[in-house]
Amino acid sequence: GENVEQHPSTLSVQEGDSAVIKCTYSDSASNYFPWYKQELGKRPQLIIDIRSNVGEKKDQRIAVTLNKTAKHFSLHITETQPEDSAVYFCAARSDTGGFKTIFGAGTRLFVKA
Amino acid sequence: KAGVTQTPRYLIKTRGQQVTLSCSPISGHRSVSWYQQTPGQGLQFLFEYFSETQRNKGNFPGRFSGRQFSNSRSEMNVSTLELGDSALYLCASSLALYNEQFFGPGTRLTVL
Numbered sequence A: 001g002e003n004v005e006q007h008p009s010t011l012s013v014q015e016g017d018s019a020v021i022k023c024t025y026s027d028s029a030s031n032y033f034p035w036y037k038q039e040l041g042k043r044p045q046l047i048i049d050i051r052s053n054v055g056e057k058k059d060q061r062i063a064v065t066l067n068k069t070a071k072h073f074s075l076h077i078t079e080t081q082p083e084d085s086a087v088y089f090c091a092a093r094s095d096t097g098g099f100k101t102i103f104g105a106g107t108r109l110f111v112k113a
Numbered sequence B: 001k002a003g004v005t006q007t008p009r010y011l012i013k014t015r016g017q018q019v020t021l022s023c024s025p026i027s028g029h030r031s032v033s034w035y036q037q038t039p040g041q042g043l044q045f046l047f048e049y050f051s052e053t054q055r056n057k058g059n060f061p062g063r064f065s066g067r068q069f070s071n072s073r074s075e076m077n078v079s080t081l082e083l084g085d086s087a088l089y090l091c092a093s094s095l096a097l098y099n100e101q102f103f104g105p106g107t108r109l110t111v112l
Helices: none
Strands: A004-007 A010-014 A020-025 A032-038 A043-052 A056-059 A062-067 A072-078 A086-094 A100-103 A108-110 B006-008 B008-012 B019-024 B031-038 B042-050 B051-055 B064-070 B072-077 B087-094 B105-112
Touching: A004 A086, A010 A020, A020 A086, A020 A108, A032 A062, A043 A056, A043 A062, A072 A086, A086 B042, A100 B042, B006 B087, B008 B019, B019 B087, B019 B105, B031 B072, B031 B105, B042 B064, B042 B072, B051 B064, B072 B087
Parallel strands: A010 A108, B008 B105
Antiparallel strands: A004 A020, A020 A072, A032 A043, A032 A086, A056 A062, A062 A072, A086 A100, A086 A108, B006 B019, B019 B072, B031 B042, B031 B087, B042 B051, B064 B072, B087 B105
């Protein structure tokens, strides 16, 4: 079945450094790729998304890149701050057999002050 | 606009019982998806509804079912509860099928 692999599962960086989270998807029909941030005890919230007709998108300190050929997409956070500490989920959405969104297993990011 | 709401927020049930969870999407949103979140498994897709039709179902047993009403509110039902069903159940709504999903606060189900 469809699958999204996410790496690493845990990432620890020093404040001010960059953080990169990588995801690979299996369903070639996927065409929408959102990233969610979930803080402890809270609901997931969208931080950035990218559609399959775009290779890169940036929003202030956050950027996402997509390589459709390799079925690979990545989240880049620059100048990390302690408040960036959370669990980040990538996801891939397709209409294969009906619409669904498959999530990666999550990356727990720690930003040390 | 009010956000996605879910009721109840917490539930404690015993094995063998059944449970119904409710999700009210953001006004105007027609798509509702359900996910099961557990510490080890992340967010697992349960179902997606659009305009009262189930568009897809995840790899869960038939004990898990759902429906969507004409006002876009959705319910999911789990029958014959098992210990492994203990999880946070999240619903998310979106305006249409390829728009941003907004999550509700979740219903935490504990099965004893």
